[in-house]
Amino acid sequence: MSFRSTEAWVNPQAISDTSTTKKVPVGTVVRAEDKDSTALGVGEFIYALGVASTAVGSVCTIDEAGVTALATEDAKGRIGVAMSANVASQYGWYQISGKGHALVLTGFADNGVCYLTSTAGSVDDTDVAGDLVEGMMGRSAISGGKAYVELNRPYVDDTADD
Numbered sequence: 001m002s003f004r005s006t007e008a009w010v011n012p013q014a015i016s017d018t019s020t021t022k023k024v025p026v027g028t029v030v031r032a033e034d035k036d037s038t039a040l041g042v043g044e045f046i047y048a049l050g051v052a053s054t055a056v057g058s059v060c061t062i063d064e065a066g067v068t069a070l071a072t073e074d075a076k077g078r079i080g081v082a083m084s085a086n087v088a089s090q091y092g093w094y095q096i097s098g099k100g101h102a103l104v105l106t107g108f109a110d111n112g113v114c115y116l117t118s119t120a121g122s123v124d125d126t127d128v129a130g131d132l133v134e135g136m137m138g139r140s141a142i143s144g145g146k147a148y149v150e151l152n153r154p155y156v157d158d159t160a161d162d
Contacts (some may be wrong), residue, residue, distance in 0.1 A: 002016070002034060002035050002036040005030050005031070005032045011024070011030055011032075012024065013047075013091070013092075013093070015030075015032050015045055015083050015093045016056075016083050016084055016093075017084055017092065018050065018084040018085060018086040018087070018090045018091065018092040019090060019091050019092065020089065020090055020091075021091070022091050023047075023091065024047050025047070026047055026048060026049060026065070026066030026091070027046065027047065027048070027066045028046070028047040029044055029045065029046050029047075029096070030044070030045055030047075030093075031043070031044055031045075032044075032045055039099070039148075040098065040099050040100065041098060041099060042098055043095050043096075043097055043098025043099065043100060043151070044095070044096050044097040044098060044153075045080075045083065045093040045094060045095050045096065046062060046066075046078075046080055046093070046094050046096050047066065047091060047092070047093055047094075048060075048062050048066040048067065048068050048080065048086075048091070048092070048093075048094055049065075049066055049067050049068060049089075049090075049091055050068060050082075050086030050087050050088055050089070050090045050091065050092055051067075051068045051069055051070060051086075051087070051088055052087055052088045053070060053087070053120070053121070054068070054070065054082050054084075054085055054086050054087050054121070055082065055085050055103065055121065056082060056083065056084060056085055056101075057081060057082060057101050057102050057103040057145075057146050058070055058081070058082040058103055058121035058122075059071045059079060059080075059081055059082075059102050059103060059116075059121055059122060059123050059133075060079070060080055060081070060082055060094060060121065061075050061076070061077040061078065061079060061156070062077060062078045062079070062080050062094060063077055063078075068080070068082075068086075068094065070120035070121035071116050071120070071121060071123075071156070072116060072117070072118060072119070072120045072121075073116050073117060073118050073128065073130075073131050074116075074130060074131065074158050075116055075131075075156050075158070076156055076157055076158050077155065077156065078096070078153070078154070078155050079096075079133055079135075079136060079151075079154035079155055079156060080094025080095060080096050080154075081094060081095045081100050081101070081102045081149070081151065082094055083095060083100075095151055096151060096153050096154070097151050097152055097153055098150075098151060099139060099148055099149070099150055099151075100148070100149060100151060101146045101147070101148060101149070102114075102122075102123060102136075102146060102147065102149045103121055103122040103123070103145060103146055104122060104123055104124060104125075104138070104142050104145070104146060104147045105117060105119060105122050105123070105124040105126075105142075106142065107124070107125075107126075107142070108123075108124055108125050108138060108141065108142040108147050109125055109138065109141060110138060110139065110140050110141045110147075111137070111138060111139070112124075112125025112137075112138035113125055113127075113132065113137060113138070114132075114133040114136040114137065114138060114149065114154075115127060115128045115131045115132055115133060116128065116131040116133060116156060117131070123136070123149075125138055129160045130158045130159060130160050131156065131158070132156070133154050133155075133156055134154060134155055134156070134157075135151065135152040135153050135154035135155060136149055136150070136151055136152075136154040137149065137150045138150075
């Protein structure tokens with residue numbers, strides 16, 4: 001996958017890159033299109049500060065200051081999917097809308113509803129009260145530890161969904 005910004009201004013940091021220096025203001029949202037594949041199309045991405053152990057596809061919470069944490073059960077906040085191994089003290093992009101790849105647990109099924117788990121940075125389709133990821137839906141079966149997901153500015157609020 002090779003997302004390229006579709007903004008009218010030049011984006012100084014590729015969507016799949018991580019940087020030790022801040023290239024745009026934290027919280028900046030851009031639209032980008034996957035130029036290598038029609039499977040992913042256009043998505044939106046937010047610029048944020050990384051956290052240790054982040055891998056490509058990690059599901060993260062993003063706070064109001066643009067600081068990320070690997071999402072885990074009972075988390076609260078906006079959700080984004082890491083586009084790079086954007087570890088602590090580095091800056092990178094997190095997908096917040098469109099079709100992308102996220103880390104999922106064994107047995108994840110196509111068209112599954114996404115829930116946070118005790119495995120930091122991954123989602124699953126097993127119903128866990130309070131851990132429904134609103135605005136995130138599975139769009140393929142698991143392959144190589146990841147699955148396609150559809151994102152529409154996802155968030156979690158630790159409220160029971162039953």
